[in-house]
Amino acid sequence: xxxxxxxxxxxxxxxxxxxxxxxxxxxxxxxxxxxxxxxxxxxxxxxxxxxxxxxxxxxxxxxxxxxxxxxxxxxxxxxxxxxxxxxxxxxxxxxxxxxxxxxxxxxxxxxxxxxxxxxxxxxxxxxxxxxxxxxxxxxxxxxxxxxxxxxxxxxxxxxxxxxxxxxxxxxxxxxxxxxxxxxxxxxxxxxxxxxxxxxxxxxxxxxxxxxxxxxxxxxxxxxxxxxxxxxxxxxxxxxxxxxxxxxxxxxxxxxxxxxxxxxxxxxxxxxxxxxxxxxxxxxxxxxxxxxxxxxxxxxxxxxxxxxxxxxxxxxxxxxxxxxxxxxxxxxxxxxxxxxxxxxxxxxxxxxxxxxxxxxxxxxxxxxxxxxxxxxxxxxxxxxxxxxxxxxxxxxxxxxxxxxxxxxxxxxx
Amino acid sequence: xxxxxxxxxxxxxxxxxxxxxxxxxxxxxxxxxxxxxxxxxxxxxxxxxxxxxxxxxxxxxxxxxxxxxxxxxxxxxxxxxxxxxxxxxxxxxxxxxxxxxxxxxxxxxxxxxxxxxxxxxxxxxxxxxxxxxxxxxxxxxxxxxxxxxxxxxxxxxxxxxxxxxxxxxxxxxxxxxxxxxxxxxxxxxxxxxxxxxxxxxxxxxxxxxxxxxxxxxxxxxxxxxxxxxxxxxxxxxxxxxxxxxxxxxxxxxxxxxxxxxxxxxxxxxxxxxxxxxxxxxxxxxxxxxxxxxxxxxxxxxx
Numbered sequence: 001x002x003x004x005x006x007x008x009x010x011x012x013x014x015x016x017x018x019x020x021x022x023x024x025x026x027x028x029x030x031x032x033x034x035x036x037x038x039x040x041x042x043x044x045x046x047x048x049x050x051x052x053x054x055x056x057x058x059x060x061x062x063x064x065x066x067x068x069x070x071x072x073x074x075x076x077x078x079x080x081x082x083x084x085x086x087x088x089x090x091x092x093x094x095x096x097x098x099x100x101x102x103x104x105x106x107x108x109x110x111x112x113x114x115x116x117x118x119x120x121x122x123x124x125x126x127x128x129x130x131x132x133x134x135x136x137x138x139x140x141x142x143x144x145x146x147x148x149x150x151x152x153x154x155x156x157x158x159x160x161x162x163x164x165x166x167x168x169x170x171x172x173x174x175x176x177x178x179x180x181x182x183x184x185x186x187x188x189x190x191x192x193x194x195x196x197x198x199x200x201x202x203x204x205x206x207x208x209x210x211x212x213x214x215x216x217x218x219x220x221x222x223x224x225x226x227x228x229x230x231x232x233x234x235x236x237x238x239x240x241x242x243x244x245x246x247x248x249x250x251x252x253x254x255x256x257x258x259x260x261x262x263x264x265x266x267x268x269x270x271x272x273x274x275x276x277x278x279x280x281x282x283x284x285x286x287x288x289x290x291x292x293x294x295x296x297x298x299x300x301x302x303x304x305x306x307x308x309x310x311x312x313x314x315x316x317x318x319x320x321x322x323x324x325x326x327x328x329x330x331x332x333x334x335x336x337x338x339x340x341x342x343x344x345x346x347x348x349x350x351x352x353x354x355x356x357x358x359x360x361x362x363x364x365x366x367x368x369x370x371x372x373x374x375x376x377x378x379x380x381x382x383x384x385x386x387x388x389x390x391x392x393x394x395x396x397x398x399x400x401x402x403x404x405x406x407x408x409x410x411x412x
Numbered sequence: 413x414x415x416x417x418x419x420x421x422x423x424x425x426x427x428x429x430x431x432x433x434x435x436x437x438x439x440x441x442x443x444x445x446x447x448x449x450x451x452x453x454x455x456x457x458x459x460x461x462x463x464x465x466x467x468x469x470x471x472x473x474x475x476x477x478x479x480x481x482x483x484x485x486x487x488x489x490x491x492x493x494x495x496x497x498x499x500x501x502x503x504x505x506x507x508x509x510x511x512x513x514x515x516x517x518x519x520x521x522x523x524x525x526x527x528x529x530x531x532x533x534x535x536x537x538x539x540x541x542x543x544x545x546x547x548x549x550x551x552x553x554x555x556x557x558x559x560x561x562x563x564x565x566x567x568x569x570x571x572x573x574x575x576x577x578x579x580x581x582x583x584x585x586x587x588x589x590x591x592x593x594x595x596x597x598x599x600x601x602x603x604x605x606x607x608x609x610x611x612x613x614x615x616x617x618x619x620x621x622x623x624x625x626x627x628x629x630x631x632x633x634x635x636x637x638x639x640x641x642x643x644x645x646x647x648x649x650x651x652x653x654x655x656x657x658x659x660x661x662x663x664x665x666x667x668x669x670x671x672x673x674x675x676x677x678x679x680x681x682x683x684x685x686x687x688x689x690x691x692x693x694x695x696x697x698x699x700x701x702x703x704x705x706x707x708x709x710x711x712x713x714x
Contacts, residue, residue, distance in 0.1 A: 070673045094676050098461035177546065177562075234545075238568040238657045250546075283646035377676045383481070386658035392570050401480070408478055 008101040028303050028310060029059040031072065031082035033293060038060050041322055045314050052313070054304045058178050076100060081298040083307040084135055088293050089187040090374040095296075097372030098127040100295040103131045107308050114312055122332035126294045127268060128370050128380040134294035135315050136332030138323060141365065142189050142287040143357050145248065145256040146261065146279040149272065150178065153252070159281040163196050166255070166284065167222055170231040174255035181226070183257040188378065190236075190385075191367030192257070192287035194219055201381070207410055211381075212403040220388050220395035227389045237389050249273070257283060259291045260358045263351065275350045286361030290368055292332070300306045330355055373409050380405035447689075453682035460678070471683035477670065482684065484659045485667040486691070489642060491574060492581070492663060496638025499582040500631060503589030510590070511597045521594070525587035536651030539580035543567050543652075567653050573660045577652050581645060589634045596630030597623070636699060643692060664688045 004098035032042070032047045046058045060294070061082060063071050069091055081100070097102050099242055108115045115123065118136050126134035154172040171230045172182025191201070197219045200210040226232040233253055236354045241262075248256040249270030256262065263280070267273045282288065296308045313319065319342075320336030323329065328344075328351060330337045337359075371377050384402035387393040393401070454471055456464035475482045506524055510517045527535070542549050545565030554560045566572040600623060608618045624631075646665045649655060655662035656668065662670075668688065672681035 069676070073460040073673075074677075075678065094459075095461065098459050098460035234565055234568050238565075240654075247546075268562075275467060375676070379670075379675055386656070390568075390657055392658060405478075405480075410483050 007206070017354045019194055021058070021112050025057045026055055026303055026306065027057045027059060028083040028301070028306050029061060030060045030084045030086075030310065031068065032060065032086045033068055033088055034062065034064045035086075035327070038323070038327060040321075041326060044322075045310075045319060049310055050253075050321075053309055054308055056303065058310065061093055064114055072368065076298070076300065079300065081300050083301040083303060084295055084297055084310055085363070086293055087134070088289055090368065090378075091136060091164075092126075092296060093128060093370060093372060093374045096133045097129075098298075100299055101133040102301065103133065103306055104135065104297070104308075105132050108132060114315075117315065117317070117334065117336075118332050118364070119334055119337075121365065122290075122292065125290055125365070125368055134296040137293040137295050137315065137356075138327070138329040139290070139292040139332045140259040140261050140329065141290040141292070141358055142184070142257060142259050142283070143193055143288060143354070144281050144283045145258070145266065146281070147248070147251065147254055148270070148277050148279050149251075150254045151279070159255075159279060160284055162224075162284050163193065163219070164194075167231060169227045170226060170254060171229065174231045178254070180231045180253045180254040181238045182233045182239075182248060182253050182255070183255070184241065184244055184262070185237055185382065187239060187289070187291055188367035189259060189289050189291060192255070192285075193223065193290050195287040195366040196283060196285040200228060201367075201377075202371070202410070206369060209403045209406040211406075212399045214373075217397060220385065220399060224389045224391065224395055228391060232389075239375065239388050245269075252292065259289075260354055261329065263354045267350075278350065280354050280357050282357055282361050286364040287366050288323060288361060288364060293341060330358065360369050372412075373412065376409045377406055380409050422597050430483055431570060450685055452680045453679055454686050456679055457677045458613070459676065464679075467679065471680050474680065475683055475687060481659050481662060481667060482687070485662040485664045486687075488574060488660075488662055489691075492645065493576060493642035494534045496635055496642065497580040498578075499585050499638060500589055500593075500634045502582065503586045503634065504593050504627075504631075506586065507590045507593040511594055521590070524590050526616060528587040528591075530584065532645075533651050534649040535584045536648045538651050540567065541581070543576050568657055570657060570660050573657060575652055577649060577661050580652065581641065581648055585638065585641060586649075588637070592630050592634055592637075593627065597628045600626045632699075634701075639699070643688070664691070669686060673706055 030042075030045075031293075032038075035042075042060050049056070049058055065088065068085075068087070069291035072085060072095075073079060084224075092101065111150055112355035114135075115132075119408065121132070122136045123132065125356060126132065126136065141364055143160060143273050150173050151157065151169075154169070156169055159197060160169045162168040166181060173180040174322075183193065193213070194201075194216060197215050199213060199216045199219060199283060202208065202212045223232065227237065233244075235247050239247070243261050244256060244258060245265045246269065247253050249266045249268075251272045252272060267278075268399075297304055297311065309332040313332060317333060317336045317339075319331040320331040321339045323344050324336060327351050330340055341352060341355060345357060381402050384393070384405070387401075388395045453464070454561075455467060455469070457467040457470070458464040510520045510524070514520075516648050524535035532541040541547070543551075543564040545551060546564075547569065548563070550558070550566070551563035554561070564572065573627075591703050604626075605618055608622050613621065643665060644662070645663060646669065649661055649663055649666045653661040655666045664684065665688065668684045671677045671684055
């Protein structure tokens, strides 16, 4: 009798186990880049999605910037990458080059109004070998912040209009603990300084280094001299994000070349920052490097159609406006950005000015080459730039080594 | 099952094997398999998104003949390792001080030891601020003493970055070394010092002829720990300098991380790990020879 009961129980358990996978709800996962503060609204995304696709469960994962890449790669190696991923900068290029991303082209061809939501200049940033792999999530690019008080003390009124003026303005403001200029250096954010001097990183076919020219040598020599004199703060070449912003917020640096979100950090920690004291402008020539965020779908996703539905939802006007007004960003969604700009003009004119500058010169975007080995090229080039500007090598030696190393990476 | 094994000796061996199986299985799974997996990976072209492709010695050729950063990182690792004797000398001095008959010596011992249990990440953050060019305490003192007019950005300078990181590493480990050496000092019989003193040996001679020889095992232990630390000081470097400026503080271990997780070259990182392993193996061999060739041997009394 007891044996019969045990057998019956075991049979039922097996039946339940066997039925499990069939009965289990389908699931998609969304990986975001360091926006835990947005949790409430993300729950809103998920609630809205449930209305459209009640059969799908959404799991949300958030990772800090440095953790996101390793997390995605290890999950991919395990065969379970998140379905939708929010990435910044050029991280996605290697994933796309290795066939890890879903080509959104067929979806966009079917639903043309989705592609029409976005500014083509920002859509272009997320294309690799002619395929659209990502949709813009929020957009940022570099610009020049300047401390009007320090400008006034140095007898300056307008922001610099040429590269040489950046350096001469910087020199005039340098005194004691004060330095004239700082640039962010990660993710090619310093590249506009080379672009405004006519330097090209690679040949148009992306196969060889093209930067070892007299113009680059001249640019690097001037940057090294200005760094040595203290006109350019060394943090420009060694700091990451917090250090340059912190130095500028402390009120001891005249100009800061960085991407737009830095404004909110600087304003949050710099007591001197207000509409009368903080200036914002495009750098000479209007050049800027984007450092935007976008969303892709993993090719290994088991629910690509549901992931696409989710992608459409979170880049819709409703959620783009919510995102922009909550986290102070523009989104690349044309209609949403109009509303976001109106919101800032009414509530925060200084932020509106920053965002306006960010939307200018969209034809002068640089530093975003579709290189499959972007991170390796970046390392090969920037290490030598550091060697030159910090005085370990002559600019000529540094450029020669950088050229050799970059060509080595590109030849692989 | 044990009844099936006939002799007592065989039964005992089977029991030993049975006890060993779980730990050997774990050791094999988490140590041996990854080791060979890593070795295999170093001969392939691999990314998490693609199947592996045989690449022969490509990564080793790259590492040995084209990659300047590898040689810089290797050199930095040697420099970092060479700081172990400095830490040991300082720890020995402190150990001898707190081994004397001074009031409150237990408090001093505790204070010196306190740096060791701190998390390395916390140590890195503390020292990063101490070395800060603008608000760092060290620069404040240097300016106060009139030794410098402008703050020195220690961690951003090619000249100072490595030395600064080494100082932080020594500071953290010195307490631990002190405890090991103190134990060694206390195990030296007092009568040996007294006999040497009666024979007319001065303090320096007693130190050289009695203390140092008898402390050799403790010093050797500290040296081994110091060398291991120099291979695993990832967190301190990562927090303080990130390996910069321009690889000036890059160690092999931080470079392995960067190759894998920043540059997405897991295959190349595997080759670097093999180089690190070979280097470490060589050092272990030297250390073993230096200790008489039987370090780690168990005396069975047979």
